[in-house]
Amino acid sequence: MRRRTGLAWANLSYERRRLLTAIAGVSFAVLLMFIFRGFENALIDSQIQLLKLLNGDIILVSKLKQNMFVPEQFARRRLYQAQAYEGVEAAYPLYTTTAYWKNPQTKRIRPLRVLAFNPTDPVLPLSGIIAHQRELQLPWTALLDARSRPEVGPVEAGIVTEVAEQQVKLVGTFVLGTDFASGNGNLVMSDQNFLRYFGNLGPDEDRRDLNTVDVGLLNVRAGEDIDRLAQTLRERLPEDVNVFTKTQFMQQERDYWQNNTSIGFVFSLLATMSFIVGIILVYQILYTDVAEHWAEYATLKAMGYSNTYLLWIVIQEAMILAVIGFLPGLIISAGLYQLTASATGLLMKLTVTRVLNLWIATLLMCLISGAIAVRKVQATDPAEVFGT
Amino acid sequence: MVRSTLLNSMTETDHSVQIRQLNYFFGQADLRKQVLFDINLDLPKGQIVIMTGPSGSGKTTLLTLIGALRTVQSGSLKVLNHELVGMRKADLVEVRRNIGFIFQAHNLFESLTASQNVEMAIELLNEWGNKRSKAVDVLTQLGLADRVDYKPAALSGGQKQRVAIARALVNHPALILADEPTAALDKKSGREVVTLMQKLAQQEGRTILMVTHDNRILDVADRIITLVDGRLETDETLDNFVEAHDPKALDRRMFIM
Ligand SMILES: Nc1ncnc2c1ncn2[C@@H]1O[C@H](COP(=O)(O)OP(=O)(O)OP(=O)(O)O)[C@@H](O)[C@H]1O
Ligand SMILES: [Mg+2]
Numbered sequence: 001m002r003r004r005t006g007l008a009w010a011n012l013s014y015e016r017r018r019l020l021t022a023i024a025g026v027s028f029a030v031l032l033m034f035i036f037r038g039f040e041n042a043l044i045d046s047q048i049q050l051l052k053l054l055n056g057d058i059i060l061v062s063k064l065k066q067n068m069f070v071p072e073q074f075a076r077r078r079l080y081q082a083q084a085y086e087g088v089e090a091a092y093p094l095y096t097t098t099a100y101w102k103n104p105q106t107k108r109i110r111p112l113r114v115l116a117f118n119p120t121d122p123v124l125p126l127s128g129i130i131a132h133q134r135e136l137q138l139p140w141t142a143l144l145d146a147r148s149r150p151e152v153g154p155v156e157a158g159i160v161t162e163v164a165e166q167q168v169k170l171v172g173t174f175v176l177g178t179d180f181a182s183g184n185g186n187l188v189m190s191d192q193n194f195l196r197y198f199g200n201l202g203p204d205e206d207r208r209d210l211n212t213v214d215v216g217l218l219n220v221r222a223g224e225d226i227d228r229l230a231q232t233l234r235e236r237l238p239e240d241v242n243v244f245t246k247t248q249f250m251q252q253e254r255d256y257w258q259n260n261t262s263i264g265f266v267f268s269l270l271a272t273m274s275f276i277v278g279i280i281l282v283y284q285i286l287y288t289d290v291a292e293h294w295a296e297y298a299t300l301k302a303m304g305y306s307n308t309y310l311l312w313i314v315i316q317e318a319m320i321l322a323v324i325g326f327l328p329g330l331i332i333s334a335g336l337y338q339l340t341a342s343a344t345g346l347l348m349k350l351t352v353t354r355v356l357n358l359w360i361a362t363l364l365m366c367l368i369s370g371a372i373a374v375r376k377v378q379a380t381d382p383a384e385v386f387g388t
Numbered sequence: 389m390v391r392s393t394l395l396n397s398m399t400e401t402d403h404s405v406q407i408r409q410l411n412y413f414f415g416q417a418d419l420r421k422q423v424l425f426d427i428n429l430d431l432p433k434g435q436i437v438i439m440t441g442p443s444g445s446g447k448t449t450l451l452t453l454i455g456a457l458r459t460v461q462s463g464s465l466k467v468l469n470h471e472l473v474g475m476r477k478a479d480l481v482e483v484r485r486n487i488g489f490i491f492q493a494h495n496l497f498e499s500l501t502a503s504q505n506v507e508m509a510i511e512l513l514n515e516w517g518n519k520r521s522k523a524v525d526v527l528t529q530l531g532l533a534d535r536v537d538y539k540p541a542a543l544s545g546g547q548k549q550r551v552a553i554a555r556a557l558v559n560h561p562a563l564i565l566a567d568e569p570t571a572a573l574d575k576k577s578g579r580e581v582v583t584l585m586q587k588l589a590q591q592e593g594r595t596i597l598m599v600t601h602d603n604r605i606l607d608v609a610d611r612i613i614t615l616v617d618g619r620l621e622t623d624e625t626l627d628n629f630v631e632a633h634d635p636k637a638l639d640r641r642m643f644i645m
Binding site: 003004005007010011013014293295296298299300301302303304305306381382383385386 | 448451481489493497499567
């Protein structure tokens with residue numbers, strides 16, 4: 001049985017308070033990395049969560065609609081034209097606009113995104129929407145996103161309030177979540193109600209009808225080559241529409257947020273800074289251990305222990321700190337993810353990949369600190385412990 | 389390789405240490421300063437040798453050279469049949485494993501128990517199974533049977549130094565090098581510690597080279613050597629030493645520093 005004396009753990013744990021500080025430091029760095037990575041991905045993932053749920057293999061949007069923020073429409077005719085192509089099974093229009101919602105309790109007005117379509121079309125096949133297909137067809141009714149921001153007030157069926165300064169009755173709820181373009185939440189209504197609310201607005205306002213579509217969804221027959229069909233449509237349809245496969249459409253939206261905004265940069269910078277702060281913290285702890293015990297370490301060298309062994313001790317200390325610092329950091333992050341998700345409706349997902357990536361980052365963080373700290377041990381001259 | 393060439397030349401294999409024309413310098417170029425001059429010294433096996441001399445005379449330096457803790461520049465320095473002059477650092481580490489070091493400070497890990505501190509030395513020999521019982525044995529011999537699982541913070545100065553001695557002796561090193569091992573101890577513990585070292589050395593035939601300023605413990609020595617300004621001044625048996633130095637003169641010499 002080879003059981004080495006656990007010098008690394010003994011030295012780390014001997015000073016309780018320092019150990020706790022070390023664990024807290026590593027956990028904090030881990031927590032920061034999780035939060036920043038989480039926000040970055042949440043912000044970007046949130047932007048495409050609606051797109052992901054839309055029931056279309058091929059998406060048509062106006063040439064001018066560079067991202068979901070741009071309120072540009074295209075002629076509904078294009079959808080009919082597309083539908084005529086071999087392989088296109090169905091074409092559904094989706095109408096969107098921003099509307100003002102009155103919080104039934106505070107009476108405050110808040111912008112919401114309206115998603116309107118024919119309730120009998122499977123445009124956004126969410127359980128809450130499918131369940132209320134029938135009620136949606138009644139005039140002046142709508143469904144409200146249960147993940148709307150708290151500012152919109154209570155979200156439950158039966159609430160009567162105003163949207164676009166006209167009465168609306170909530171006939172149910174569904175679960176989607178907010179993004180940058182959605183304002184405080186999402187409101188789903190039938191295309192007929194869309195016309196009722198937004199068809200009679202004054203000329204200065206954004207008056208809408210059903211002849212211009214925000215997003216067109218094409219369902220492709222099973223077995224059809226979607227990429228090729230999209231390519232054909234792209235070539236044949238007039239220039240005023242852009243044709244994407246759903247994957248391309250989501251990717252374009254993702255790229256837009258990642259590249260045209262500072263989200264990616266800012267959050268990567270913050271995560272990197274947390275990483276560096278972690279290195280400095282762990283280095284401090286390991287260096288203190290080495291500096292305070294240099295005579296003992298030098299004695300080990302005099303006894304015949306090699307530099308490699310001492311390196312191994314410090315590396316072990318680094319890895320122990322990584323392990324026991326990572327777990328609390330992970331657990332607290334999981335809690336904060338949940339909190340953030342329920343408070344903001346952002347998609348804060350603790351994916352296995354992210355946990356693994358950040359575990360590797362933590363290990364790396366501790367090992368780098370260890371590698372810097374160990375130079376002090378290696379430099380200790382065993383001859384110096386004599387006569388001191 | 390080192391060993392084979394040595395075996396031929398080492399006719400006096402009953403010597404633990406054999407030093408010929410050893411010079412040692414600290415620093416480089418303009419700052420180069422010689423601290424040891426033409427040292428010639430043989431330490432036969434089983435002898436207890438005390439080294440004295442004024443402060444700064446080079447005692448510690450000589451001890452670290454014999455202990456393979458510094459690379460040696462010139463002359464010949466044979467320790468336990470290894471020629472240390474010109475030896476690579478990695479080989480020096482190997483030689484050290486056969487030497488027991490006792491320092492003025494105990495240098496025990498505060499986080500480890502007495503037994504664990506001693507076990508750290510045993511692990512160097514890749515002995516795992518009975519390391520605990522070996523550690524307990526040697527601690528018992530040093531009168532610490534009831535303290536094996538105490539951490540240094542709970543031990544007295546003398547007890548800590550005895551643990552350090554246990555650590556130095558547990559592997560039965562053929563050579564023991566001690567630099568003022570009693571300096572941090574009161575008179576009584578100092579005496580105890582030295583007597584223990586003497587007992588163990590005599591039982592097992594170990595060579596001990598001990599630097600000390602403490603003339604109350606000179607009686608354990610078979611031989612006393614004196615280093616002055618980097619030169620070996622006198623080399624005498626205990627009796628001669630005591631005869632040649634009247635106690636007052638000796639005291640004066642010891643406390644000049
Ligand atoms: N690392 C070093 N670098 C340069 N000079 C040194 C070094 N160590 C010791 N010296 C010098 O070498 C000389 C001998 O020192 P050494 O420590 O061997 O003396 P010592 O006899 O052990 O003295 P003491 O009785 O005070 O312990 C001294 O002049 C000292 O200043
Ligand atoms: Mg000295």
